[in-house]
Amino acid sequence: xxxPTPPKWLRRGPLRAGAFRPxxxxxxxxxLIGTALGIAFVICFVTGLISHELQQQRPPTWLPLPTHPVxxxxxxxxxxxxxxxxxxxxxxxxxWTVYPRLFxxxxxxxxxxxxxxxxxxxxxxxxxxxxxxGIQNIAQWYPWHFPFVPAHHWVAWITVGALLxxxxxxxxxxxxxxxxxxxxxxxxxxxxxxxxxxxxxxxxAGADLEPAAATAQPGGVSRRVxxxxxxxxxxxxxxTTIGQSVTSLRFLDLLGVxxxxxxxxxxxxxxxASQAGVLQRAVDPGWALxxxxxxxxxxxxxxxxxxxxxxxxxxxxxVEGWSVDADWEGVRLRDLLARAGFPEGSWVRVIxxxxxxxxxxxxxxxxxxxxxxxxxxxxxxxxxxIDHGYPARIIAPARPGVLQTKWVTRLELIPA
Amino acid sequence: xxxxxxxxxxxxxxxxxxxxxxxxxxxxxSGIRDETAVGEWLIGGVIWHDxxxxxxxxxxxxxxxxxxxxxxxxxxxxxxxxxGSLTLISIPALLRQGLNRNxxxxxxxxxxxxxxxxxxxxxxxxAYAGVVxxxxxxxxxxxxxxxxxxxxxxxxxxxxxxxxxAGGEIEVxxxxxxxxxxxxxxxxxxxxxxxxxxxxxxxAAVPEEAVEQEEAQDT
Numbered sequence: 001x002x003x004p005t006p007p008k009w010l011r012r013g014p015l016r017a018g019a020f021r022p023x024x025x026x027x028x029x030x031x032l033i034g035t036a037l038g039i040a041f042v043i044c045f046v047t048g049l050i051s052h053e054l055q056q057q058r059p060p061t062w063l064p065l066p067t068h069p070v071x072x073x074x075x076x077x078x079x080x081x082x083x084x085x086x087x088x089x090x091x092x093x094x095x096w097t098v099y100p101r102l103f104x105x106x107x108x109x110x111x112x113x114x115x116x117x118x119x120x121x122x123x124x125x126x127x128x129x130x131x132x133x134g135i136q137n138i139a140q141w142y143p144w145h146f147p148f149v150p151a152h153h154w155v156a157w158i159t160v161g162a163l164l165x166x167x168x169x170x171x172x173x174x175x176x177x178x179x180x181x182x183x184x185x186x187x188x189x190x191x192x193x194x195x196x197x198x199x200x201x202x203x204x205a206g207a208d209l210e211p212a213a214a215t216a217q218p219g220g221v222s223r224r225v226x227x228x229x230x231x232x233x234x235x236x237x238x239x240t241t242i243g244q245s246v247t248s249l250r251f252l253d254l255l256g257v258x259x260x261x262x263x264x265x266x267x268x269x270x271x272x273a274s275q276a277g278v279l280q281r282a283v284d285p286g287w288a289l290x291x292x293x294x295x296x297x298x299x300x301x302x303x304x305x306x307x308x309x310x311x312x313x314x315x316x317x318x319v320e321g322w323s324v325d326a327d328w329e330g331v332r333l334r335d336l337l338a339r340a341g342f343p344e345g346s347w348v349r350v351i352x353x354x355x356x357x358x359x360x361x362x363x364x365x366x367x368x369x370x371x372x373x374x375x376x377x378x379x380x381x382x383x384x385x386i387d388h389g390y391p392a393r394i395i396a397p398a399r400p401g402v403l404q405t406k407w408v409t410r411l412e413l414i415p416a
Numbered sequence: 417x418x419x420x421x422x423x424x425x426x427x428x429x430x431x432x433x434x435x436x437x438x439x440x441x442x443x444x445x446s447g448i449r450d451e452t453a454v455g456e457w458l459i460g461g462v463i464w465h466d467x468x469x470x471x472x473x474x475x476x477x478x479x480x481x482x483x484x485x486x487x488x489x490x491x492x493x494x495x496x497x498x499x500g501s502l503t504l505i506s507i508p509a510l511l512r513q514g515l516n517r518n519x520x521x522x523x524x525x526x527x528x529x530x531x532x533x534x535x536x537x538x539x540x541x542x543a544y545a546g547v548v549x550x551x552x553x554x555x556x557x558x559x560x561x562x563x564x565x566x567x568x569x570x571x572x573x574x575x576x577x578x579x580x581x582a583g584g585e586i587e588v589x590x591x592x593x594x595x596x597x598x599x600x601x602x603x604x605x606x607x608x609x610x611x612x613x614x615x616x617x618x619x620a621a622v623p624e625e626a627v628e629q630e631e632a633q634d635t
Binding site for chain 1 (some may be wrong): 420424425427428430431432433434435436437438439441442445446448449450451453454457458459461462464465466470471473474477486487488489490491492494497498500501502504505506507508509511512516517518520521522523524526529530532533537
């Protein structure tokens, strides 16, 4: 494939040879920042898959679900959101470093090279998409016409696939970059073996030959400044948001989308009673808990309060990354299930007064049989506020907050 | 075929399979009816970055190059990256504050907090520059105006730079990086200083600029 040399009038701005500094847009800078970004993406992907698997509502899962430590989900999801936020400066710095390659000439040298550039387009598009949608989701802002969860999930697979392909293609360049070896002459590593006339290569080769190119952008921005600033930016982003997940650092929480303890009874809320449309039904004095099993029964709130009560300190940890520990008090779920004659190790469907997608949840046997799982009636020493699920809600250890169903009205046995 | 090459091909194949699984899932398993909306946001992000954000950043770099001296460029870059990252992650909060019926979502005053953070960032960088200048002023080495060209004077400056590094007061871009940088040829430095002169940089800034430039070339 032969591309004509672009006419001189076109070789201006970013298209001019030597427009970018060779020492900041090189393999070493790209591979150092890229390594940090790659690790961050893997953390996001793995923690994201954990969250996805925990939210599956179909029995049985192939995975044993952890109920201990009780902060398991709090940790993985807090890490997911914190790492995603930390990816913002990393991705900015990485894209800044490799930006000159956008203008490489000739644009493609072979079919393989064209496919490789296409895979980078997929990688960049996927990476930006994941960060943008994730950051908007934690602020509960949905200005798009697709459901967030499946889009974020499946684009993550696409992005990680493109990342693995990118690592395979760039392996020699990454190895050189991390070992601080120079790229072999003007030949661009892993780009199909043909010397490219891209800005990088041109500058690398001509830095000392063309004073104009060499002094195009001298100055105080060294690689140390770039990487140091990136590290400080990661630190700044993390420090000002991590307080929403790590309660002891809440005094630093200046930009977090939640503030721990900011909410009724010292706990934030994801969906209010008003949003869930249960304002009337939740305070209906005729409310009773129905348990549907081999020996079905109904209990009024007074009867529930008369049963043995247990207190557990468990975190409520949301998919949006925030979490906070709280004291929950109520009846052990497994006691309620045993009373209805549920077989040991049953799965349970929890049904709320709320209608729609969050109106019921499936609880796997690991949680249903755990003594720490409560049908909670009180929170931090007070009767549950209506926004926290009055008259009764589920609280189970190490579970996503979205499955801690509020305004519970009915428990059903799920046939194995 | 070497083991390394086999590993690379295997990794690449795994990548293609993973990517393909994601595309399959997006179209077949996701329950998303309007895949083009996802596509628009995918491509939109790239356009937004490559043709809006990145050109603005590079243009700012070019402006900074024209109007500031080298010592400030590193600091400005740090402010831009740190402040820019904080601003980007705050955009949803800034735009959505007060619009959610649930008041525990976005409970903070984000405009104020971001303003304070950016002001603190600028103040820290300025204070840092002041500390560096003050530290310099305490140094026993006195350089007369007009003598910067001499190789001996340059060495004094570099020596001082090392002292600062030992004292922990030195900015990253001003640390003399390694032996090689110290032993850089004097005439090369002279050429660069001459080049810097042509850019009409203030006389007082020349020695440090030369050191920095040299360092930049060596990295």
